[in-house]
Amino acid sequence: MNIGIDLGGSHVGIGVVDNNGKILEKFEKDFSVEEKKELKNVAIQYIVDIVNKLKEKYEFSKVGLGVAGTVSNGVILKSVNLGIKNFDMKKELEKRIGVNVIIKNDAKCAAIAEYEFGDLKLYDNILFLTLGTGIGGAYIYEGKLLEGTNYDGFEYGHMIINKNGIECKCGKRGCFERYGSILSFKNKVIQKLNLSHDIPGPELRLVIDNSKEEIKDIINEYIDDLSIGISNLVNIFEPDCIVIGGGFARYDYLLLDKLHEKLLQSNLLFNNRNEIIIKTAKLGNDAGIIGASKLV
Numbered sequence: 001m002n003i004g005i006d007l008g009g010s011h012v013g014i015g016v017v018d019n020n021g022k023i024l025e026k027f028e029k030d031f032s033v034e035e036k037k038e039l040k041n042v043a044i045q046y047i048v049d050i051v052n053k054l055k056e057k058y059e060f061s062k063v064g065l066g067v068a069g070t071v072s073n074g075v076i077l078k079s080v081n082l083g084i085k086n087f088d089m090k091k092e093l094e095k096r097i098g099v100n101v102i103i104k105n106d107a108k109c110a111a112i113a114e115y116e117f118g119d120l121k122l123y124d125n126i127l128f129l130t131l132g133t134g135i136g137g138a139y140i141y142e143g144k145l146l147e148g149t150n151y152d153g154f155e156y157g158h159m160i161i162n163k164n165g166i167e168c169k170c171g172k173r174g175c176f177e178r179y180g181s182i183l184s185f186k187n188k189v190i191q192k193l194n195l196s197h198d199i200p201g202p203e204l205r206l207v208i209d210n211s212k213e214e215i216k217d218i219i220n221e222y223i224d225d226l227s228i229g230i231s232n233l234v235n236i237f238e239p240d241c242i243v244i245g246g247g248f249a250r251y252d253y254l255l256l257d258k259l260h261e262k263l264l265q266s267n268l269l270f271n272n273r274n275e276i277i278i279k280t281a282k283l284g285n286d287a288g289i290i291g292a293s294k295l296v
């Protein structure tokens with residue numbers, strides 16, 4: 001068994017994972033609006049507390065951590081959604097938990113898990129996106145995760161889809177993630193229905209489920225934006241299969257068919273297709289934890 005941690009901008013999950021990718025035990029925390037201001041310290045403290053507790057029960061010599069950001073040798077070079085820059089996360093955690101810590105970009109972790117334990121081995125060209133607080137990306141070609149030379153790359157979320165668009169935390173304007181992340185969808189719903197930004201996830205899901213008619217325009221606008229970004233990627237890579245992970249998986253019953261339809265019926269695709277395979281990550285929001293547990 002191994003320990004995998006998934007650290008995103010709204011949530012941290014820690015899991016004890018067996019060799020078949022099954023989560024035996026899981027600990028999770030959603031960050032409140034207040035905690036997000038001190039996210040680095042809050043997240044580190046939570047991880048340290050849980051891992052030290054797990055040390056009493058299990059034997060392990062390493063911990064895998066997936067973070068939403070650019071990572072090199074354990075240093076988080078840049079994470080716009082966590083508000084962390086040039087921070088040696090590996091050193092800090094190893095000092096406080098006393099085991100080896102291996103860190104990788106969270107979307108890449110999720111893609112590794114989906115490939116290893118999902119049902120993707122049928123495909124040679126897999127476009128993988130996580131739609132959560134931001135948008136993470138990965139690409140698997142013939143079973144291999146593609147990566148840049150100096151950086152992870154495949155940062156689909158920061159592809160500009162609107163020249164004078166909304167300002168992104170990365171400093172640019174009009175980035176795909178400001179339109180296509182599940183957070184941007186949720187924020188629009190929260191605003192329209194006058195809800196609190198601190199509304200717990202399950203409660204928000206219930207409200208959304210009961211307000212489908214009222215938020216129809218928001219859903220359509222979200223699908224429009226999402227299909228622009230995804231069609232750009234399809235035109236570049238011509239994948240056999242598109243897999244979407246992250247918080248999106250919780251709303252797939254509402255969004256996936258519409259997205260599929262829009263991609264096929266709009267004029268966004270350069271090459272005509274009769275079919276496009278697009279599915280939500282089989283491991284859902286657990287993919288990050290499971291993938292992180294596989295890091296060596």
Ligand SMILES: [Zn+2]
Nearest residue numbers: 158168170175
């Ligand atoms: Zn950006």
